[in-house]
Amino acid sequence: MASGTIPILKIGSTLLASIQIELHDTVVDLFQNDVLQEIEKTAARGLIIDISALETVDSYVARMLANTAKMAKLMGTETVIVGMRPAVAATLVRMGYFMEGITTALSLEEGLALQNSYTKAAEAE
């Protein structure tokens, strides 16, 4: 049962989760749960997580995002993280946290375009 703390929308075959609130650890865990349940429920091919409202992304949140993408991938869903703020990118890199293996895009539009290209590529196979 989705907690609904962070709304998840569906655009075509892509899920869009936009994190607008201050992330307490419990919210973080619930969010991850909600996302995965939605993927299961809707069989979405793509997931976009919008973090443009996040001023702070510490290692816990970064790990959560990376893990969520890995879990989604296991379910056949590609994740794109969009809207990272300059200060967030700088901080993560300075900490030594490079978030390997996750895909990012500058904006929601870019993220959707990326998801579309993934879908087309998958269909071509």
Add this chain to the structure above:
Amino acid sequence: MLKLDEADLTNRLAFFELTQTDFQRLAELKSFADRWTNEITDGLYELIMGHPESRVFFPDQATLARVKKMQNAYFLGLFAGSYDLNYVRDRLRVGTAHERIGLPPKLYLGAYRRYLELIHAKLLDHFQGNEAEATNALSSIRKIIFFDMALAIDTYIAAYLETMTRHQAAIRELSTPVIKVHDRILLLPIVGTVDTQRAHQIMETVLVEVVEQQAKVMILDIAGVPVVDTKVADHILKTTAAVQLLGAQTILTGISASVARTVVQLGVEITRMHTRSKLSEGIELALSIVGKRITSKPNHSEREGA
């Protein structure tokens, strides 16, 4: 303007050895001040108007009259008996005003010296030969005058620092010129040595610009960086990684033979980045990443100037 708080004020008064005794003494000299302020002010301006350097600041009678009036008020203020933050703010305003008109510190200090001399003479008169009392009074006056001078000099320093800060900000902006080469392609030519502070500032500027311009490709040209050691390479790597985190790509250009040699010998991992030796190649690569390319015009001929 310079800012002072209660603690600063307490420390300052302590260093100038201004105590309640001094404050009381100064307050008691109020009638002395009232009696002699005009003469002392006249004496001061006699010096000021007698030298061409200082005279220029008081071009006409109206200005001179106004300034003398303010000088009287200033003098009386020394004996007001209250030396709190309001007093300080008032003195700072005086200093700021002088700094703004461009009065050099040497003239300021020279004037204060004359001031003290004039006050000393009048004090001896006032205490009618009672040397001890006159000395005490002069001591207190000297303390408060030096206290004021320090405030005035500090406003000068604060003003210069502010100018320097503005210049530094301008220099920073000029030294990190991010250029829009084409739609969604940015270029930053890095010229000169890159120390840690500059490296931080480069990364920050690059990231802000990438987001603001929604750039897909960031070209970093390092042909103008004289020394590329592990530290610099590390800074470049971090910047590239950060740009990638945002969802854009970096192309490193201007890699000379010696830089290529150094970097590989040092074991620095930059193989995952796009790199090119020439900037022009970098631009071509950037264009292809965004789905464009440079082609020749259909009727182009090699015969220039024909």
Add this chain to the structure above:
Amino acid sequence: MQVLSASAVPHEDNPLWEIRIDKEADIVAVRQCARDLAKEHGFDQFAVAALTTAASELSRNVWVHAHKGVARIKILRNGKRVGIELEFEDHGPGIADLNRALAGGFSTAKSLGLGLSGTKRLVDEFNIDTEPGRGTKIVIRKWKREF
């Protein structure tokens, strides 16, 4: 282990913010306090993010490893410079192998999970005092960029 610069003296009359860390929500409280103070004192967005993240990492460490501790935040002044100091103290297990904890590379779930080396790079001064069985005290400072 870094020695705090002797020239930086916390101001006598400065207010001190003290936040107990004994539930998970306190991590956010410490983070927000650090963030608000940094913004209030005019730190740029990168410095705000660095300090806020460092505060989050260190208070999380207290919560995760000691379950109980305290964060103390104060403003520093050194001449014209402004800085923010955060102190994290707990009577938890302490860190046995400090050198390993401070070594480079970001820790994975398998290792100590402290992320101290990463956090150290976000601040200007980092001082740690720890002993297994006694607890840990970490003090960090970040100074506002001059120009």
